[in-house]
Amino acid sequence: MASHAQVSVTAVSKVIRNAYGVSPAMRDRVKTAIEELGYRPQAVARGMRGRTFTIGLMLPHIRNPFFADILDGLTEQLAGTDYRAFMIQGGATRKVERLAVDALIDRQVDGIIMVAPLASKARLEEVAQEKPTVVLARHERSSFYDSVYDDDEAGAELVVKHLIELGHRRIAHITHQDDSQAQPADLLHNIRAATYERVMREHGLADEIAVATSFYHEKGGYEGARELLDRDPRPTAIFAGADQAAFGALAAVYEAGLRVPADVSVAGYDNTHLAALPNITLTSVDQEGSVMGGAAGKLLLERIEGRTSAVRFSVTPSLVVRGSTAPPAS
Amino acid sequence: MASHAQVSVTAVSKVIRNAYGVSPAMRDRVKTAIEELGYRPQAVARGMRGRTFTIGLMLPHIRNPFFADILDGLTEQLAGTDYRAFMIQGGATRKVERLAVDALIDRQVDGIIMVAPLASKARLEEVAQEKPTVVLARHERSSFYDSVYDDDEAGAELVVKHLIELGHRRIAHITHQDDSQAQPADLLHNIRAATYERVMREHGLADEIAVATSFYHEKGGYEGARELLDRDPRPTAIFAGADQAAFGALAAVYEAGLRVPADVSVAGYDNTHLAALPNITLTSVDQEGSVMGGAAGKLLLERIEGRTSAVRFSVTPSLVVRGSTAPPAS
DNA sequence: CTGAAAGCGCTAACAA
């Protein structure tokens, strides 16, 4: 490029980086040359000397629309910078998740955002010491990486209290099973489940606690709800830890010949688009994924710029009450 | 690494690449050293001389679970190789999509897979001349890139014929609006729409053709269906070009106080998990996303290995009939 | 079979 435009490589480099020490005339000449030749700097070569301008985003999978909100927030935060978000799928086990994150590191990304990772805290800190890191949707406190999370305790409390206030007593919960090595208290589904139990107890409903351990997806919710509805007496309300599980739960309720909310109330978590549809009208917890994604991006850029102190950013969720919850039949 | 293990960098390189010309003894020595030091080659440095072992996957967005199937197929195909799939979000306009694909090229990915791109054929060929390229879900024929696509014509025909055979005449369609510069006939939603019209005509139903131009997402399907249901006489069946739009259509039908399928039949396309739930039971077209993703990966690896001739791989879809379609009320 | 050396396209010192 440089030779074809009678300017030095240094000049080009400086102009590209908006660096100090180029005359306006030189800048113009280089910019023109860049235009004419359609020159684009190679990120890998830049990476050898410093930055690749690449942010690695580890997502467990891409089936939960909530992740799409996170990505949108991140993308918006990165707009106007030279950084780009590249996603990699972490998968369902710690083993493949580790491979994915290693792949990110090997490619010299400038920073890593991990969404709901299964890894142990020790492993997360190992990664964080390698690359600037932000962890989403985990609650533990580390001095090596930043955390962005929804206040799952507050969110779950909103749901359970809402159901209790409606008059429900036999409130059941569907939670998610994982293969993680994190402390139980650090993972969002465990927090939601533990909060469910705590609130039940606090309202004298310890005997009514009923938890189905399944998965946060349609099939998991369906199976979890079937199990719960088989109990005698059956619950009058089901709090699924995620909307996707709630959709499966709705299916199970209808299939059992029961009506929502007349016979069984159902509530979810995530407030996905589907929850708002008139024929679903699922009561759910909104946790503003795009805000979380944006915050993660902002914190990561700060870290890349040199911040080393750890920051924690928590989003307070809100309850969106819809038609799937109502007082129990008396 | 090399110095710390009393072997030459060349030796390490050869062992890593499984290259020809290393003695078993040397191989062992190097492998041990790699283990002990936890050495991992930097993909960016390798990229400067050849490959980055990175596949770039451009997805328009990550809200359609069908894309997750594609990703799973691709991931499986790549398992056992050193290649990793990195996703980037293309977005809703040609402009941002171009930025995303450029970002891939700048990072020297070894190959690019574009899913349902909005770009013109000329632009796709431009990309293909830069990097090995496979295009998913577009139908046009190019000699510069490989194509993997669902036979959307066959799929749409299955749906419309199914509805006609059930006895429907007033069959409406919901299609997707885009900002693409592709030839209309190359984009899947246009093919589905055109096929709908063709089959209607072939069955003497030209006068009954009714198309709502909206979007392939929940809200789009909802609005499209509302528009269609407002017509007089209203359709007895709605064929939404994608499941996500069909879910919105279902909502609109229920909201209008109508029953599915007694008053209005609804069919979708993609056969997402949600379609199978007992309370949805949406008739839909299954197009085996994981097979498509796997094929795309295989073709791309072949191209990276040197194939230059263009290959086209088409998947034949099948109709999954469920409870959302039935004969019209007579 | 082995390793020294050149060079991929950049950035950062440094000299001019």
Next chain:
DNA sequence: TTGTTAGCGCTTTCAG
């Protein structure tokens, strides 16, 4: 303000 130069960590000749 400019351009020359030395690497970054690999792969790839090419001598030994």
